[in-house]
Amino acid sequence: MNILELSATQIAKKIAAGETSSAEVTEFFLQRIESIDSQVAAYTSVNASALEQARAVDEKIQAGELSSPLAGVPVAIKDVLCTPDMPTTCGSQMLKKFEAPYTATSVHKLLGAGMIVLGKTNMDEFAMGGSTETSVFGATRNPWDLNLTAGGSSGGSAAALAAGLAPITIGSDTGGSVRQPAAFCGVCGLKPTYGRISRYGLVAFASSLDQVGCFAHHVEDLAALMELISGHDPRDSTSLNAEVPEFSKAIDESLAGLKVGIIREHIENSALDSEILGAVEKARASLQELGAEIVEVKLPHTEYSVPAYYVVAPCEASGNLSRYDGVHYGYRQLGESGADASSAPLDRMIAASRSEGFGAEVKRRIMLGTFALSSGYYDAYYKKALRVRRLIAEDYKSAFEKVDLLLGPTTPTLPYGLGEKLDDPVQMYLGDLFTVGANLAGLPGLSIPAGFAANGLPLAVQLQGPALGEGKLMAAASKLQGAGFFAPKIASV
């Protein structure tokens, strides 16, 4: 039995059937992490008690006290979700030693279902970035070419999956942070409807855009995980009070009569790589063969989505990151009296702790948000961006009056070299061109592998759906996955 060839749900079935055990599977992945992760750098920390917890779960399963579609399956979790046993660092100096005294609702749910946390995965600092290079733990590498970026900000979760260092992983998506690394690493990445999964315990970057997301090789695994961690949470005022459908059943629904819109502004965009455009065309053809009707739709404000996003997200971030002041937790640096002799020791401490505790990109976004909210600029930048945000949401609304799903690219380009865009923020930001819309509108988006480019790098396409449309998204994705070149593949590192 080659565990790497099994889907997460298949692993769970074999554990339930006694053909293998959670301990055996967990040990298998721990050993792979041990031997391979030094090259990929997908993990920030490994759960020292994973094996012990796996054995405990095995006992429960054998005693018939525990049965869930993913019971006993190991999972890796982005280091932005609060977990027991391990620090929650957000890839930042600021939280390098932070041990959360509570567990995120989503993590709590999957632990309750008998999943085993292998470890925490690397990310851009505070999820701000598209290349998992700004982490205090260093850059995560793309398993398909170790000199390239794995994407970001959930690069660690995507790379861990692609390199076979975990059978299923969890990330977060604020502007494409699940879908873009999924595309770069050749795995499936789902960003659910805003409010579908509780944000309680998800360290906030931009509260009105953040959403927990799932990575898997197989769409059936996404469906199983979604069923597990979705649902209303009284601890999160912004979590949706909608019942959770049986996604595992939903994915079997036929695509006959499904109306899929191709986003004109996406496929005609000059920045779009031709091979990625080719992948979208292939996806269109396959969907047609599967019985879907394809029409062209417009999202007229597409070109304004990135500028709107890079006002709204930094504004919320500037507030969310004010809590990191070296007072109650996190990094503290007293600062020299020389720095600003006039100021009080307290003020020096706060400024020094923040200036040393945060990296350049985080500081850039805090500065940008602070500026856009400051008196005199609030209306011109923040309010303006929120108005454009509504227009973008209305574009989606009218599109989904005509079609059930939207098809387009996930990213404009293939994975690029490490360090390539670090010094050019605006270029980096433009990489989110096709993903930020779903966050601004609060809608679900799913990136699925679409074969490989001539240079051997993964290609991907993105499906987007209406609010709470994850079922349809995953149904279409699983059918596409059935069609030849979308088959899952693990990078050999």
Added chain:
Amino acid sequence: MTEKLPYEIVVGLEVHVQLGTTTKLFCNCSTEFGAPPNTQVCPVCLGHPGALPVMNEKAVELAIQTGLALNCDIASFTKWDRKNYFYPDLPKGYQISQFDQPICGPGYLDFEDPESPGDMLRVRLIRAHLEEDAGKSMHDEAAGKADSKIDLNRTGTPLLEIVSEPDIKSAAAARAYLTELRLLLTYLGVSDCNMQEGSLRADANVNLHIDQDGEKIATPIVEVKNLNSFRAVERALAYEVQRQWDDWQRTGKTIQDAPKRTFGWDDAKGVTIPQREKEDSADYRYFPDPDLVPLRISSEQIEAAKSMLGESPQAIRSRLQEAQGLKPYDADVIVSQGRGVVEYFDQVVASGGDPKRASSWVQQEVLRVLNEQGQDISQVAVGPERLAELIAAIDSGELDTSKGKEVFQYLLDNVEASVQQAKDALGIKAVDQGELESLCRELLGENQKVVDQFKDGNTKALGALIGAAKKKNPNADPRQVREICQRIIEQEL
């Protein structure tokens, strides 16, 4: 003001009232005062990464009730905003407050003019909004060199900030306004208004309008903070008014020449001192809190709150004067004792006690007992029905006032006893006319001197007989003894 001042005092008050909820505004921690430091805290009120606020419905109810009692418009739609500033007792780096859509709109509070009893003053209210309290910082006041200590128990406690127009024209009026406000809030039961425990805190915005040959000149506005007793408010304002007047005469600085400044009141020294300005207080960068959703208030909710209000102190004052014929002073003494004493008084009257007598018995005997025994009105052994019975006995001449007080004391010590039983126990019985008649003849016989003096027109002389009569028969009613003796002398001797 007796003598005409060369300036008009202009004061607006911002009052922070701690609402009487069991738990904090956005988490389930206790709001109990006086717990050991940092024992009533959780990830939410500690501002931990990933923790999220959820609104306490009770705080909203209490805010609506208060708003209605203050004649405010209640918003049908309100929202939460972040007020951003850095301070160690503000763990998130922002305070959740309400900026442009407060829960309570304009209103007013009427109260008696302390400088001309009988006349009413009206202070208009701009707004009242909900917000979370900060924690407590304890500084090394002496040297200022040691570390400051931070206790976050109070962090997140619900406050209602009631902001008045600058309608207050004297220190005495400010005190009277606060006194009436506190009385109203305690009648509503929305807050214990304990100033020692910080449940009611006032900040005053003060300046002067100086008449200079016809034109009005305003002095720079000063906000005086930490006024934590009514006496402090009165003293601080008196001091600050004089300080501004002197300052104006010395410097001639007007509101155009200086921005608003913050002063603290040093109660020991009896002076206002310029405070270290809260950094950037000019730019709080308010924006809607994306972790909280807006709040809609239905007309049903407002009606429900209205039905909870009960009779206001001012309404009760007028009722006691108009319906019961009490003097304004007496009505006010009873009302300022709180709703319990008012209800006690009402029951005495309802049980047949004469209102005026009831008023004086409540003010003298009942309040004496409350003070002496530190009791609550509900605990007083002599219930309203008993007191009514006692008052009736006095009205009918069965008892004189001094005997009445003996009976009252007896009833205090013997909860079950009726007035009759008390009288029996104390050996108080009405003396019949014949008995009294012969007693008086006996006395007059023994005191020829008194008789002569009386005949010479010294009516007071009879006083000497009263004491003697009491010796012979403790139950002899002095009034009757006097009448009978007088009759006998005039008619027979």
Added chain:
Amino acid sequence: MALSKHDVAGVAHLARLQFAESELDQFTDQLGKIVSFVEKLNEVETDGIEPMSHPLDVETVVRADSLQSSLGREQALQNAPNADGEFFLVPPVLG
């Protein structure tokens, strides 16, 4: 709009960030570029468009006023950079 070094220094103070001279030059340059990039929004006609601060129209989420156990003090102070077992400790507020 063009951001001056002075503007950026002011924003840095609001955000409680401090930069070395050279960093400040770099941030002034980068922020300037980003700001002019987002000013593309001015091309969009937004008169009468309601600002959208929430992706969903959920309203009025409340909880009952019922007590739940808080963290113990030990846990509350466990991550504190400096504490005395009772209080969080910070350097003096006064200069």
